[in-house]
Amino acid sequence: MLCYVHLPFCDRICPYCDFAVVEFRRERVERYLRALRIELSNARPQEAGTTSTSNARPQEAGTTSKLGTLYLGGGTPSALDADQIAKLLADLFAHFGVEVGGIECTLEANPSRNVKDLARYRQAGVTRLSVGVQSFDDAELHRLGRDHSGAQAEAFVHAARRAGHGNVSIDLIAGAPGQTPTSFAATLERAIACAPDHVSVYALTIEASTPYARWHEREPQAFPEDDAVADLLEQAHTTLTHAGYEHYEISNFARPGFACAHNRGYWRQYDCIALGMSASGYENGLRYRNVRDFDAYCTAIESGNSARDEVERLDFADRVGEAAMLALRTSEGMEDQDFRDRFGLDMRTVFLRPIEECRRAGLLEETRHGVRLTSRGRLLANAACAQFLHPSFLPAPAASGETTS
Numbered sequence: 001m002l003c004y005v006h007l008p009f010c011d012r013i014c015p016y017c018d019f020a021v022v023e024f025r026r027e028r029v030e031r032y033l034r035a036l037r038i039e040l041s042n043a044r045p046q047e048a049g050t051t052s053t054s055n056a057r058p059q060e061a062g063t064t065s066k067l068g069t070l071y072l073g074g075g076t077p078s079a080l081d082a083d084q085i086a087k088l089l090a091d092l093f094a095h096f097g098v099e100v101g102g103i104e105c106t107l108e109a110n111p112s113r114n115v116k117d118l119a120r121y122r123q124a125g126v127t128r129l130s131v132g133v134q135s136f137d138d139a140e141l142h143r144l145g146r147d148h149s150g151a152q153a154e155a156f157v158h159a160a161r162r163a164g165h166g167n168v169s170i171d172l173i174a175g176a177p178g179q180t181p182t183s184f185a186a187t188l189e190r191a192i193a194c195a196p197d198h199v200s201v202y203a204l205t206i207e208a209s210t211p212y213a214r215w216h217e218r219e220p221q222a223f224p225e226d227d228a229v230a231d232l233l234e235q236a237h238t239t240l241t242h243a244g245y246e247h248y249e250i251s252n253f254a255r256p257g258f259a260c261a262h263n264r265g266y267w268r269q270y271d272c273i274a275l276g277m278s279a280s281g282y283e284n285g286l287r288y289r290n291v292r293d294f295d296a297y298c299t300a301i302e303s304g305n306s307a308r309d310e311v312e313r314l315d316f317a318d319r320v321g322e323a324a325m326l327a328l329r330t331s332e333g334m335e336d337q338d339f340r341d342r343f344g345l346d347m348r349t350v351f352l353r354p355i356e357e358c359r360r361a362g363l364l365e366e367t368r369h370g371v372r373l374t375s376r377g378r379l380l381a382n383a384a385c386a387q388f389l390h391p392s393f394l395p396a397p398a399a400s401g402e403t404t405s
């Protein structure tokens with residue numbers, strides 16, 4: 001079982017960002033942490049030895065109700081000071097009966113924030129630091145509205161190492177306004193020189209209602225075109241794999257042994273308890289999301305109500321389709337034995353048509369154990385994966401699915 005905690009505070013809101021975030025204010029943080037504590041006290045505690053009801057291999061770590069990974073995401077979780085993080089983690093570890101430092105515990109961090117607290121985060125149980133670098137090019141960082149420089153990001157990663165963090169990841173953006181293959185090559189080079197254990201590369205998406213959407217409407221030529229972004233993603237693949245990183249998921253690269261266990265669990269549909277505004281979880285076949293608004297979340301919890309806004313029951317067909325889609329994002333792809341073990345299904349039969357169509361289009365290739373996306377398929381992953389969402393020979397997802405709000 002996984003646990004995701006959303007910490008939505010940022011010093012300022014980046015103009016491309018569509019996450020559920022609020023500006024950092026001390027009194028807001030205190031109110032929110034009180035609400036989180038109440039929500040946690042109502043969450044399912046550890047039930048050692050019991051297995052989840054999801055269709056995952058029983059022998060796999062993370063499929064039992066015991067907590068396997070913890071992820072503090074945001075927002076900027078490192079906007080909270082060390083005492084606040086330490087108290088929150090102590091409550092989480094105690095609630096789930098986990099030893100401090102005993103599981104993968106990720107904290108997302110901003111290079112402009114609380115470098116002095118890095119050692120204390122680690123002592124509090126953070127075992128994996130995910131640093132939002134985005135670019136090492138100062139002009140790109142400025143256009144992205146970031147409040148740090150490339151040099152600050154480098155200094156932050158080095159400080160994290162000195163503070164004893166043995167698992168450091170950095171996030172980069174491909175497709176920032178003004179980004180070129182040359183500037184991206186320089187960013188990748190500086191990223192590799194920082195020797196992170198893990199690198200995530202996300203293509204910039206223009207989200208409706210953000211300042212970037214309005215800029216894009218006024219001045220589309222300021223943004224790299226889709227083909228140019230695809231080339232940047234290929235450039236990331238070539239550069240990072242040559243540097244020894246495994247491209248283990250569409251957006252993720254890791255040194256051997258440093259793939260993110262939390263994300264791997266998510267891609268394998270492990271149960272995930274979600275806490276905080278807009279946090280999205282999956283428990284006992286139910287997918288849910290908490291309300292996105294800060295006040296609505298705090299008020300719901302303070303008045304003894306649930307903060308869940310959307311609840312959807314995934315039926316068998318939904319889970320099989322989603323399993324295929326998530327598996328295709330990974331370097332292993334969809335494996336014959338895995339589908340037999342998890343669902344008792346022959347995936348070649350169930351996905352006969354999409355497998356054939358994607359193979360003919362050059363999006364899918366055979367592996368020793370199944371099928372996976374080709375390099376062209378990775379660039380067109382959304383279109384390819386969408387074909388697998390509704391497996392044949394199974395009840396239509398809409399037949400037994402239900403959505404409440």
Ligand code: SF4
Pocket residue numbers: 009010012013014017018019021074075076110132
């Ligand atoms: S720091 Fe991250 S979460 Fe916060 S506004 Fe910027 S992109 Fe969004």
